Amino acid sequence: MDDVCGLPSGGNVPIAARAVPPEGAPPGLPPRVVVTEPAAELIRELVGRHGPVMFHQSGGCCDGSAPMCYPDGEFRVGQRDILVGEVDLALGDRADGDRADGDRADGDRVGDGPGAPPGDDDEEHSSSSSSSPRFRVWISGSQFETWKHTQLVLDAVPGRGSGFSLENPTGRRFLSRARMFDAQEQEALAAFPPRTGADLDV
Numbered sequence: 669m670d671d672v673c674g675l676p677s678g679g680n681v682p683i684a685a686r687a688v689p690p691e692g693a694p695p696g697l698p699p700r701v702v703v704t705e706p707a708a709e710l711i712r713e714l715v716g717r718h719g720p721v722m723f724h725q726s727g728g729c730c731d732g733s734a735p736m737c738y739p740d741g742e743f744r745v746g747q748r749d750i751l752v753g754e755v756d757l758a759l760g761d762r763a764d765g766d767r768a769d770g771d772r773a774d775g776d777r778v779g780d781g782p783g784a785p786p787g788d789d790d791e792e793h794s795s796s797s798s799s800s801p802r803f804r805v806w807i808s809g810s811q812f813e814t815w816k817h818t819q820l821v822l823d824a825v826p827g828r829g830s831g832f833s834l835e836n837p838t839g840r841r842f843l844s845r846a847r848m849f850d851a852q853e854q855e856a857l858a859a860f861p862p863r864t865g866a867d868l869d870v
Contacts, residue, residue, distance in 0.1 A: 684708035687753025701753035715801040725807035747866035748809035821845035
């Protein structure tokens with residue numbers, strides 16, 4: 669997997685973190701979700717202000733198809749929702765546990781598809797929680813059926829987010845990009861199906 673994702677408009681965005689491998693999975697298993705550096709910076713800022721967060725990939729309607737960021741536990745995960753991945757920004761780009769910084773492997777290039785300190789009223793959140801948050805990324809079961817052949821790339825770009833998502837006042841918004849898994853990756857992932865809301869105490 670490369671340490672950058674390619675943009676449809678050209679250019680690259682650095683990958684900051686990858687979902688941790690499922691229990692029992694080999695370190696090289698391709699992650700179902702990766703986080704770009706701009707998204708990681710925004711997540712750290714939001715965690716510093718609001719505490720732990722979670723994401724749910726919206727299925728459309730009034731919010732469009734967008735990753736929605738909520739305080740952890742605020743969104744009620746359904747039994748059929750799919751846990752796309754759990755990301756620990758403290759691990760950074762070494763979430764696969766098998767590479768030193770700067771090393772690359774194949775297959776993480778994406779095709780079509782500023783971190784601020786906590787405020788005065790957020791002193792109860794430790795600096796460690798804002799600098800190394802761990803969070804889950806969910807998607808509805810029906811939408812996962814459409815997306816399951818692709819890697820979800822969580823990015824952040826300038827613009828106004830949804831009124832329901834925590835980043836709305838920041839002048840930036842989260843954006844989903846996607847990269848198609850190749851046949852070998854799909855075969856490897858089939859051995860480790862993602863967990864659902866029914867599998868977890870959420």
